[in-house]
Amino acid sequence: MSSKVHRYENFHIFLWLLKDACWLMDFQVGGMIMIIPTVIAAFYITYLSRKDHVDLIHNIAVCCWIIANGIWMIGEFYYNDTTRPYALIFFTLGLLIVGVYYLGVLPWQYFKRKV
Numbered sequence: 001m002s003s004k005v006h007r008y009e010n011f012h013i014f015l016w017l018l019k020d021a022c023w024l025m026d027f028q029v030g031g032m033i034m035i036i037p038t039v040i041a042a043f044y045i046t047y048l049s050r051k052d053h054v055d056l057i058h059n060i061a062v063c064c065w066i067i068a069n070g071i072w073m074i075g076e077f078y079y080n081d082t083t084r085p086y087a088l089i090f091f092t093l094g095l096l097i098v099g100v101y102y103l104g105v106l107p108w109q110y111f112k113r114k115v
Contacts, residue, residue, distance in 0.1 A: 005048045005055075012041040016066065023073045031077065035070040042066045057101045064094030 019034035021027075042063045049055035068090035075083025 002048075005045060008041060008045050008048065012038065012045060015041055016069075019073070020069075023076070026077075028077045031073055035073070039063075039066055039070065054101070057097055061094035061098045064090045064097065068094070 015034060015038040019031055019038050022031035022034055042059070046056065046059035046063055049059045068087040071083050071090065072087040075081050075087070
C-alpha cells in the first residue's frame, strides 16, 4: 500500500468520525454535509486501490458500509428511523463481498498453493 493511499485512509477516518459525531450529537446539517466528503473519500481510496485485488475488495466493502451508515443516519434524522432496511442492503452487500473473499477466494488460493 502506498503512503499516498494510507494518508487518504487516515483522512477518511477523520471525515467518518466527524460525520458520526454530528450524528451522535443530532447535528443534522453537519451530518448531512459530512456524508458527501466521506463517501467521496471512500470511493477515491477504492479507485486508488484498484490494482491490488485484496485492497480493492475491502475498500468496496467500506464503500458499502459508509453508504449504509449514511442511509441509516438520514433515516434517524428525517424518517423516524425507517431507512434501516435500505441500509441493511448495503451492509449485507459489503459483508457478502468480503465473505466471498475470505470463505471462497482465499481458501481456494491457499489450496492451489498446496497442490
